[in-house]
Amino acid sequence: MPIQYYIYLSLALFSIGIIGVLTRRNAIIVFMCIELMLNAVNLLLVAFSKMHHGTALATDAATTAGIDGQLFVFFIMVVAAAEVSVGLAIIVMMYRNIHSVDINFLNRLKN
Amino acid sequence: MSITQIMFFFLSALAVFSAIMVLVSRNPVHSVLWLIAVFFAISGHYILLNAQFLAIVNLIVYAGAIMVLFLFVIMLMNLNKESEPNKHIWMKMAGAISGGCFLMVMGSLVRQAADFQGKEALVGTGDIGLIKNLGRALFNNYVVPFEISSVLFLSAMVGAVVIGKKE
Numbered sequence: 232m233p234i235q236y237y238i239y240l241s242l243a244l245f246s247i248g249i250i251g252v253l254t255r256r257n258a259i260i261v262f263m264c265i266e267l268m269l270n271a272v273n274l275l276l277v278a279f280s281k282m283h284h285g286t287a288l289a290t291d292a293a294t295t296a297g298i299d300g301q302l303f304v305f306f307i308m309v310v311a312a313a314e315v316s317v318g319l320a321i322i323v324m325m326y327r328n329i330h331s332v333d334i335n336f337l338n339r340l341k342n
Numbered sequence: 343m344s345i346t347q348i349m350f351f352f353l354s355a356l357a358v359f360s361a362i363m364v365l366v367s368r369n370p371v372h373s374v375l376w377l378i379a380v381f382f383a384i385s386g387h388y389i390l391l392n393a394q395f396l397a398i399v400n401l402i403v404y405a406g407a408i409m410v411l412f413l414f415v416i417m418l419m420n421l422n423k424e425s426e427p428n429k430h431i432w433m434k435m436a437g438a439i440s441g442g443c444f445l446m447v448m449g450s451l452v453r454q455a456a457d458f459q460g461k462e463a464l465v466g467t468g469d470i471g472l473i474k475n476l477g478r479a480l481f482n483n484y485v486v487p488f489e490i491s492s493v494l495f496l497s498a499m500v501g502a503v504v505i506g507k508k509e
Contacts, residue, residue, distance in 0.1 A: 232350055234461040238452045240354045240387075244380075246445040247361040253437030259370055259416060263377050266408070267361055270384050273400075277471075278463045281391050285464035298470045298479045304396055305480070308403050309491045313498035315408050319415050320506040326419050327508075 237278035244271035258322050258332040262315075269311050273304045346465050349390055357383035370416045374409055381405040391463065393471030 244267060251264030280300025287296035322332060329336050360379035367373050381404045388397035452458060469475060480488060 232346065232463050232465045234458055234463050235452060236350065236354075237463055238458070239449065240357065242445055242448050242452070243358050244361055246441045247358070247365060249444060250437050250441035251365045253440060254434045255365070257370060257421075259412065259421070260364075260373055263364060263373060263412065266404070267364065267377065267380065270381065270400075270404070273396075274384055274387055277388060277391055277393050277396060280470070281393075281463045281465070281468060282461055284468050284470050285462055288464070288468070295470055295475060295479065298475060299483075301393055301396055301471060301476060302480055302484055305399065305476070306484075306487060306491065308399060310494065312403055312408060313494050315411060316498050316502045317505065319411055320502040323415060323418070324505055332419065332421065 234278060234282050237275060241271045241275040241278075244268075244274070256333050256335055258325070258334050261334060262318055262322070266311065266315070269307060273307055276300045276304050276307075346390060349386070350465075353383045353386045353390070357387075370421050371413065374412050374416065377412075378405050378409050381409070388471075390465055391471065392466055392468055395471060395473045395476050 248264045248268035248271065251267070252261050255261055255264070277300065280297040282297075283300065284294070284297035287294045325337070326332055357380050360376045360383065363376040364373045364380065367376060381400060385397045385400045385405075388394070388400060
């Protein structure tokens with residue numbers, strides 16, 4: 232499969248995530264769009280790791296080149312899980328204080 | 343057209359369509375369900391690329407744990423109704439235009455880049471995505487980041503509890 236196809240797919244998902252962050256006002260949906268962008272990057276990392284592995288296989292049959300990309304995806308998932316737990320706690324606290332998850336209420340630091 | 347190509351285009355269409363539905367649905371619960379569909383499509387891509395470990399982890403961690411957490415929060419706040427006030431139409435237009443510009447610029451960049459011409463992602467073969475090889479690399483070369491990530495989890499857990507508890 233040509234690598235460009237994967238890049239285009241990841242770009243489309245990432246752009247949809249950007250548009251969601253810019254246009255929606257619900258804090259939870261904004262957060263979900265950030266997850267979408269993270270997943271687009273993950274898909275691209277895996278595709279590139281397979282591309283690198285394919286080129287390295289031509290010279291050495293037992294190579295593990297490209298395995299770093301997949302481990303990076305693993306660590307991105309680890310960090311994303313931690314980020315989600317803290318972010319959702321912040322959203323819950325925000326809802327408890329202002330009884331809304333509308334991010335336009337947060338455009339000033341005072342009050 | 344081979345079966346992998348058909349699967350690739352089907353999964354890509356499913357992923358993009360579900361991602362758009364995440365944006366346009368008014369109900370946050372529907373958005374969560376569409377996002378789970380996106381994660382399933384991305385897991386299908388991982389299986390197609392023979393990254394089996396990541397496919398399973400993506401399903402368990404993202405579709406299983408994180409999205410359930412989102413659903414819990416949405417239902418805890420009783421947000422499962424169309425309560426979001428409409429943003430101004432010009433703001434939506436501006437967001438869509440800037441996202442489209444990003445897509446266009448990056449797409450034309452990728453189309454012209456000489457580095458990507460004729461490169462192929464290995465589909466269906468290659469064994470670097472198997473648990474055996476990934477585990478060997480993880481516990482040989484990446485054991486320090488792996489341990490640090492446990493510290494990160496501990497601090498995230500403490501932070502979530504401290505932020506979330508009632509004072």
